[in-house]
Amino acid sequence: MSDWMMELKSNIPEQRILTELADRYSYSFDASFGEHLPEVVVQAKSKEEVVQIVRIANRYKVPVYPRGQGTCLSGGPLPVHGGIVLDLSQWPEKIDLNVEDLTVNVSPSVLTANINKEAEKHGLMYAPDPSSAHVATIGGNLGENSGGPRGLKYGVTKDHVLGLELVTPEGEIIRTGGQTIKNVTGYDLTKLIVGSEGTLGVITEATLKLMPKPRAEQTVTISFDEVRTAGLAISQVLTSGILPSKMEIMDQACIRAVESFQPAGLPVDAEAIVIIELDGHSQTLEIETDLVREIMNEIGAKDILIPKTKEEANQIWQSRKQVSPAIAKIKPTKVSEDATVPRSKIPDMMDRLNEIREKYNVELVVFGHAGDGNLHPNILCDQRDKEEMRRVEQAVEAIFEAAIDLGGTLSGEHGIGTMKAPFMENELGAVGVEMMKRIKDSWDPNHIMNPGKIFAEKGQKLVLTDD
Amino acid sequence: MSLQEKINYDKTFDCVQCGYCLPACPTYETMERETHSPRGRINLVKLVAENKASIEDLREPIEKCLGCMACTTVCPTNVQYGQILEGAKEVIEDQRSEAGERSRIEDFLFESFFPSGKWMHTLGNLTWFYQRSGLQAVANRLSLTQAAPLHLEKFERVIPAQPSPKMRAKRANHYQPEIPATATVAFFTGCVMDGMFFETNQHTIELLVRCGLEVILPEEQTCCGALHAHAGKIDDSRNLAKRNIEAFEESEAAYIINNAGGCGARLIEYHHLFEEGSDWYERAKRFVSKVKDISQILIEVEELEFTKPINRTVTYQPSCHMTNVQGVKTPPLELIKKIPGITLKELDRPDFCCGSAGIYNIINYEDSMEILDVKMKDVCGTDPESIITTNPGCLLQMKLGIEREGATDTMDAVHLVDLLLEAGPCVK
The missing domain is CATH 3.30.43.10 (Uridine Diphospho-n-acetylenolpyruvylglucosamine Reductase, domain 2)
Incomplete structure (x- = not known):
C-alpha cells in the first residue's frame, strides 16, 4: 500500500x-x-x-x-x-435559514431543490433552478456556477452567493465574502471560486442569498411553424417591457421525445414551442399575459396555450425538465452543449445550427433557456459508431465556432471541464488563458486540485470515443 | 447465448447516467455509495459485459438491490432496469452453480418452501401447530428460536395466528354470489398469502362475491415465480409461469385477481419470459391482459359501499411492485377514503421501499432493517393506529417495524382487504 x-x-x-x-x-x-x-x-x-x-x-x-x-x-x-x-455527497445535510437576513448557510451536500423547499416555508426562494436541482448538490452547483431557466430574470448561482468556506489546495481553511449583500472588502474571491470547477479548492460551506418568493406565476406556451419566428418572438417580448422569469425553447424533436416519454399535451406538430413563465402579483400577471398574447398574435405564432390550473402548468414544466434525458431515446449517446449567444442573435444561431445539422449529417436537436441566449444544442449519436462520432466531433467544433463568431461563449452553464478545454483560447485569447493559469498556479502550486479541467493539455483535442 | 446478450449489454446504453434515480433509491440512501445505486449497478453490468470487471465484482451490488423498481418510475429514459437486474442475477446464479456453490437458505426456500401451495399449506399448518401447541411460548422463554438461522425468530413473532387445518381444508374452489353473477373471475391465491394470511385470502373471496362476482380458484395454480426470478432462477420462474397460464386458461375467467403486489407484478410480466411471437408469448399476453389487483377490480365494478364506520387514523404503505411495476397507485387510496369515519394520513415518502422486497429481509437482514428504520420514522410521523398495505411481504415487514418501534400496543399493520371487510361492505 x-x-x-x-x-x-x-x-x-x-x-x-x-x-x-x-x-x-x-x-x-x-x-x-x-x-x-x-x-x-x-x-x-x-x-x-x-x-x-x-x-x-x-x-x-x-x-x-x-x-x-x-x-x-x-x-x-x-x-x-x-x-x-x-x-462530498454523504456529508450530513445542513440548511440553516436566517429568515430576517434573507440568507441561508448550507453544507456542500445539500440537494439544491431542498434549499428552495426550506426557503418556501418562509415565503422565500432560492432562485437558481438547474433542471437537476432535485438530484444535484449545491457544492456541485457552486463549482460549476450552474444556471437554470430562472437565470433569465434572477441570474445564475454566482449571483446568489454571499460567502464561502473553502479548503485551499494546501489544506488551509479560508472564508470569503460574508453575510451581507454589499461587500467590497478586497478581491471578490467568492466569485472567483464559484465556477472554478473545483480547481481552486473544496467548498465546505456556503452562505446564499434568498429572495421573496413571487406571489404568483403564469405559464404561457406558444407554438410556432418556424424556429426562426420563435427566436424573434423572444426578442420581441424582452423589449416590450416584460421580464419573464423563464423563457424556454424546444424544437420539434425535443417536443416529440418528451411527449412519447410522458405525454403532457405539448403540440407535436409545431416546429418549435416557447414556454414562458411570468411571475409577480396576480394583477400584473393578467396584464402581462395579455401583452404576451398580443405580441405572439402579431408575430404570427401558430397557437397560444394558457394552462388553466397549476397542475397543468406544472405538467408543462415537468416535461421541460425531462427533455435532456428524454431525447436520449432518439439515439443512446448524447453530446450536450450549452453554447450561449447574445439574445438578439438567437435567430442567427438557430440558422447556424441548421447548417451544422445538414453539413455534418448529425441528429442535432435544440432546446434551452432562449430568454438569456443559453441554448442547448444536443447531438444524439451512438458511441459505438466510430465514423459517426468523428462527424459529431466536427459538428461540436462548428457549434463552438458559431457561438464565438456571434459574440457568445463556449459555455453558459455546464462548465468547461474536459471537453471544451481545447477551445478556451479561441474565446479568451492566449493571454486571457495565461492569466487564468497564473491564478491557478498560485492557488494550487502542486496542481493537485481537479487537474485536467478547464485548461487543455498540450495538443489536446475534442475526442468523444474511448480509443 | 453470449454473456453480453444474457446480461443485456445493449439495454445498458439506455442509461445516460443523469443520476435522476439516485434520490429514489433506498439502498443508495442507506448504504451511502454509488455502487449501491441504480446508475452504479447499470454501469457495473456494462463493465462486466466489456470485461473490465468480473461477475464477482457485480455480485454484492446486485444482491443488495431491493428490486423495488422505484428507479424505473423516475427514469427519464425508460431504462429497462428490471430486465437488466434479472439478467445480472441470472449470470451471477449461473456462475454460482457452475462453481458448485449452493446456498443453503435458497435451497430451502426454493426447493421446498415456495413452489407449491401444498407446501405452504403445510407450513401454515405447522405454524398453526407451533403457535397453538404452546411450543412458541416455550421456545420464546428458552430463547430456542434465537438459534434459528437467518433471524427467522424475528419473523416468527409477527406471523399472524393461523386458522386450523380443518378451516383450510374447508375452502371450496368455487364461490357463487347470492345475487346473479355479473362475471366470473379467477383468484390467484399466492403462496405466502395462502400460507400465512389465509384469512385475508378468504376475505378477498368474500369481497369479490359481495360484488356479485362468481369466483373460481383453479386447483392447478402454483407459485407466481417472482422470488425465483429475483434470485436469478429464470428457468424455474418460466416453468411456474407456464403452469399458471395453463391453470387459468382452463378457468375461462374474465379476470385473474390477486391481492399481493409482488405476485401481481410478476404475473403482469409473464410475457417477458417468452420469446416474442412464440405460442407461449401469445398465451402469456392473454393471461397478462386479465391480471388485476383486488383494489383495481373493486374500484372498477363500483358495487360496494361501506356501511360500518371505522374511527381510526391510518396510513398507507404502498407495495413497490404494485406502484412501480403494475402501475396501480390510486385504487387502494380511493378505497380507504370511501370508508366512513376513517382518517387517512399519507406518508411523506410512500414510494420509499419498506425493505421487505421478497425475501431480501431474510437474506440481507441487517441492510433491510436499516431501510425499515427509515420507513418507520416516516410512518411514526403520521402517528397512525394502523398501517394499511397490499402485499404480504410489506405486511410482515410493517409488523416487524412496529415491533422494532415498541409500538405493538398502539399500532398494527393490516392488509387493505381485511380493513375493507371490517367496514361492512354491501352492494349499493
Whole structure:
C-alpha cells in the first residue's frame, strides 16, 4: 500500500475509504463523457476531514477531484489522472435559514431543490433552478456556477452567493465574502471560486442569498411553424417591457421525445414551442399575459396555450425538465452543449445550427433557456459508431465556432471541464488563458486540485470515443 | 447465448447516467455509495459485459438491490432496469452453480418452501401447530428460536395466528354470489398469502362475491415465480409461469385477481419470459391482459359501499411492485377514503421501499432493517393506529417495524382487504 493511502486510512474512518474495483468504477463517470478509474474514493463528512485529505494529497502530490452527485455535463468530477475522488455527497445535510437576513448557510451536500423547499416555508426562494436541482448538490452547483431557466430574470448561482468556506489546495481553511449583500472588502474571491470547477479548492460551506418568493406565476406556451419566428418572438417580448422569469425553447424533436416519454399535451406538430413563465402579483400577471398574447398574435405564432390550473402548468414544466434525458431515446449517446449567444442573435444561431445539422449529417436537436441566449444544442449519436462520432466531433467544433463568431461563449452553464478545454483560447485569447493559469498556479502550486479541467493539455483535442 | 446478450449489454446504453434515480433509491440512501445505486449497478453490468470487471465484482451490488423498481418510475429514459437486474442475477446464479456453490437458505426456500401451495399449506399448518401447541411460548422463554438461522425468530413473532387445518381444508374452489353473477373471475391465491394470511385470502373471496362476482380458484395454480426470478432462477420462474397460464386458461375467467403486489407484478410480466411471437408469448399476453389487483377490480365494478364506520387514523404503505411495476397507485387510496369515519394520513415518502422486497429481509437482514428504520420514522410521523398495505411481504415487514418501534400496543399493520371487510361492505 502506498504511503499516502496508509495516511488516509489512519485519518478517515475505513468504511468511507473505498478501494474495491466495483466502488472505484462507480465513481469513474459523471453525466458527460469518459470513464476514468480513480485509485480511491474517499467520502468526507466534515471540513476537518477535507483538510486532512487535501493535506495528505498535497504532500504526496496526489490529485483530488471533488464530487457531489455526479450529474455534471462537462466532466467536472472525472478523475482523469487517477488519484482520489473526494465524494462530498454523504456529508450530513445542513440548511440553516436566517429568515430576517434573507440568507441561508448550507453544507456542500445539500440537494439544491431542498434549499428552495426550506426557503418556501418562509415565503422565500432560492432562485437558481438547474433542471437537476432535485438530484444535484449545491457544492456541485457552486463549482460549476450552474444556471437554470430562472437565470433569465434572477441570474445564475454566482449571483446568489454571499460567502464561502473553502479548503485551499494546501489544506488551509479560508472564508470569503460574508453575510451581507454589499461587500467590497478586497478581491471578490467568492466569485472567483464559484465556477472554478473545483480547481481552486473544496467548498465546505456556503452562505446564499434568498429572495421573496413571487406571489404568483403564469405559464404561457406558444407554438410556432418556424424556429426562426420563435427566436424573434423572444426578442420581441424582452423589449416590450416584460421580464419573464423563464423563457424556454424546444424544437420539434425535443417536443416529440418528451411527449412519447410522458405525454403532457405539448403540440407535436409545431416546429418549435416557447414556454414562458411570468411571475409577480396576480394583477400584473393578467396584464402581462395579455401583452404576451398580443405580441405572439402579431408575430404570427401558430397557437397560444394558457394552462388553466397549476397542475397543468406544472405538467408543462415537468416535461421541460425531462427533455435532456428524454431525447436520449432518439439515439443512446448524447453530446450536450450549452453554447450561449447574445439574445438578439438567437435567430442567427438557430440558422447556424441548421447548417451544422445538414453539413455534418448529425441528429442535432435544440432546446434551452432562449430568454438569456443559453441554448442547448444536443447531438444524439451512438458511441459505438466510430465514423459517426468523428462527424459529431466536427459538428461540436462548428457549434463552438458559431457561438464565438456571434459574440457568445463556449459555455453558459455546464462548465468547461474536459471537453471544451481545447477551445478556451479561441474565446479568451492566449493571454486571457495565461492569466487564468497564473491564478491557478498560485492557488494550487502542486496542481493537485481537479487537474485536467478547464485548461487543455498540450495538443489536446475534442475526442468523444474511448480509443 | 453470449454473456453480453444474457446480461443485456445493449439495454445498458439506455442509461445516460443523469443520476435522476439516485434520490429514489433506498439502498443508495442507506448504504451511502454509488455502487449501491441504480446508475452504479447499470454501469457495473456494462463493465462486466466489456470485461473490465468480473461477475464477482457485480455480485454484492446486485444482491443488495431491493428490486423495488422505484428507479424505473423516475427514469427519464425508460431504462429497462428490471430486465437488466434479472439478467445480472441470472449470470451471477449461473456462475454460482457452475462453481458448485449452493446456498443453503435458497435451497430451502426454493426447493421446498415456495413452489407449491401444498407446501405452504403445510407450513401454515405447522405454524398453526407451533403457535397453538404452546411450543412458541416455550421456545420464546428458552430463547430456542434465537438459534434459528437467518433471524427467522424475528419473523416468527409477527406471523399472524393461523386458522386450523380443518378451516383450510374447508375452502371450496368455487364461490357463487347470492345475487346473479355479473362475471366470473379467477383468484390467484399466492403462496405466502395462502400460507400465512389465509384469512385475508378468504376475505378477498368474500369481497369479490359481495360484488356479485362468481369466483373460481383453479386447483392447478402454483407459485407466481417472482422470488425465483429475483434470485436469478429464470428457468424455474418460466416453468411456474407456464403452469399458471395453463391453470387459468382452463378457468375461462374474465379476470385473474390477486391481492399481493409482488405476485401481481410478476404475473403482469409473464410475457417477458417468452420469446416474442412464440405460442407461449401469445398465451402469456392473454393471461397478462386479465391480471388485476383486488383494489383495481373493486374500484372498477363500483358495487360496494361501506356501511360500518371505522374511527381510526391510518396510513398507507404502498407495495413497490404494485406502484412501480403494475402501475396501480390510486385504487387502494380511493378505497380507504370511501370508508366512513376513517382518517387517512399519507406518508411523506410512500414510494420509499419498506425493505421487505421478497425475501431480501431474510437474506440481507441487517441492510433491510436499516431501510425499515427509515420507513418507520416516516410512518411514526403520521402517528397512525394502523398501517394499511397490499402485499404480504410489506405486511410482515410493517409488523416487524412496529415491533422494532415498541409500538405493538398502539399500532398494527393490516392488509387493505381485511380493513375493507371490517367496514361492512354491501352492494349499493
